[in-house]
Amino acid sequence: MITVIDYGAGNLFSVRKALEYFGAKVIVSDISNDILNAKGLILPGVGAFGWGMKLLEEKDLCGAIRGAVDRGVPLLGVCLGLQLLFEESEESPEVKGLGIIKGKVKKLPSDLPLPHIGWNQVKILRNIPIFKGIKSESFFYFVHSYYGEPIDEGLVCGETDYGITFPSVIWQNNIFAVQFHPEKSSKEGLKIYKNFLDIVYGDNTSY
Amino acid sequence: MLTKRIIPCLDVKDGRVVKGTHFIALKDAGDPVELAEYYDKEGADELVFLDITASLEKRRTIVELVKRTASKVFIPFTVGGGIGSIEEIKEILRSGADKVSINTQAVKNPSLIREASKVFGSQCIVIAIDAKWDKDMRGWRVYINGGTTPTNLEAVSWAKEVESLGAGEILLTSIDADGTQQGYDITLTRAVAEAVNIPVIASGGAGNLEHIRDALKEGKASAALIASLLHYKKYTVREIKEYLKKEGISVRL
Numbered sequence: 096m097i098t099v100i101d102y103g104a105g106n107l108f109s110v111r112k113a114l115e116y117f118g119a120k121v122i123v124s125d126i127s128n129d130i131l132n133a134k135g136l137i138l139p140g141v142g143a144f145g146w147g148m149k150l151l152e153e154k155d156l157c158g159a160i161r162g163a164v165d166r167g168v169p170l171l172g173v174c175l176g177l178q179l180l181f182e183e184s185e186e187s188p189e190v191k192g193l194g195i196i197k198g199k200v201k202k203l204p205s206d207l208p209l210p211h212i213g214w215n216q217v218k219i220l221r222n223i224p225i226f227k228g229i230k231s232e233s234f235f236y237f238v239h240s241y242y243g244e245p246i247d248e249g250l251v252c253g254e255t256d257y258g259i260t261f262p263s264v265i266w267q268n269n270i271f272a273v274q275f276h277p278e279k280s281s282k283e284g285l286k287i288y289k290n291f292l293d294i295v296y297g298d299n300t301s302y
Numbered sequence: 303m304l305t306k307r308i309i310p311c312l313d314v315k316d317g318r319v320v321k322g323t324h325f326i327a328l329k330d331a332g333d334p335v336e337l338a339e340y341y342d343k344e345g346a347d348e349l350v351f352l353d354i355t356a357s358l359e360k361r362r363t364i365v366e367l368v369k370r371t372a373s374k375v376f377i378p379f380t381v382g383g384g385i386g387s388i389e390e391i392k393e394i395l396r397s398g399a400d401k402v403s404i405n406t407q408a409v410k411n412p413s414l415i416r417e418a419s420k421v422f423g424s425q426c427i428v429i430a431i432d433a434k435w436d437k438d439m440r441g442w443r444v445y446i447n448g449g450t451t452p453t454n455l456e457a458v459s460w461a462k463e464v465e466s467l468g469a470g471e472i473l474l475t476s477i478d479a480d481g482t483q484q485g486y487d488i489t490l491t492r493a494v495a496e497a498v499n500i501p502v503i504a505s506g507g508a509g510n511l512e513h514i515r516d517a518l519k520e521g522k523a524s525a526a527l528i529a530s531l532l533h534y535k536k537y538t539v540r541e542i543k544e545y546l547k548k549e550g551i552s553v554r555l
Contacts, residue, residue: 108398112373141423208499212425212470213524214305214347214554234305234554236378238425256303279378279400281342 098133099123102150110139113278113288127159135295140175145187171291172272181243198245204258209240211257221252225271227290233283235275305552306518307347307525317363338375344539353383372398405430406446419468429469433457434477465498472502479507491521511545
């Protein structure tokens, strides 16, 4: 079972449907036990960092997420979900993030229109399992004004240009995180979810 | 690099496509979801559903359509047509749409733009502007109610105002050019695109590939909305994009 963590942020319907497209059993939940018992976790989200953390804390989900991650449960962070994994963000300096990835979320330079919305390319730096079947420079759909920058540069597996070059795909042990929206990125995006399911279940296709 | 976008527009009424039912390859060419899936596979960057349903069942049919689309189509899509309240916007976005497009109600109640962009984020809020050249105004007059009712607004200044109220994008239709297949109104498109810092989607008048190129290059639009050119299969999305790429425009292929 894959649990999509529902803390009240964003378009969970599309995330769920993208997973179900491959026949995965999915629950969308805001209950700690569903997070602790999941085979795989998706941390989705659209919105502001401080607001997202506040909702996670109000629903008392931070401990369950950290606990599951410590036990090695694969987690895919999407968009704001990527950013919440970090320690802090320029968007909400007074709020602490989950702190699972060491580093900070920074604002994109404002010489180009923000948010950065639309189809942009991901240059693959390291060919990790989440990229299986995806070519470097493939297009994905982005909607964001901030990006996560890990202290350990080795965690950055994909990068994208928008005024600056920023990390768009991050990998740390059992944690995968993408700044774009795979559920809105057509065929290539669906491959990300398929690859995540393969990571969770091994290549056993009964999800 | 951020690409220019090609956006097919589907007119729907009572949950059915009203134009572009000429796709013999589809099982049910009147089904907007099947047509949407087809355009996704062809390489469309986004989709717009324009709901022209007038019945009392409007809301239920559009929400059902949005849910069915979001289950099968994995590119961003926008829903427009008669949307006028925060409640309606919430229901449509929750059902899986990425953006809503607001036209008449934005003119009647501009504070809706501010409120909606605050609640849902600017990226969800597209303001549709229908404009027509007006000699007396020496500018483009904004029309509402499906292009039938003139207002006192001038399109370029209205565009700036909706940007300042929090609109994330402008869907700009030239009433003069719409349906003519003689090309987009490049002057209007460029005037608006240069006046604002948010993306402008050019709409109305596409008759050939050069028209689309001109809207994106000279017109400085970020995206081109295309209806009949695609629905009557004059070109496929792929053909359009291959042409644009040859012309030096960055597209997703």
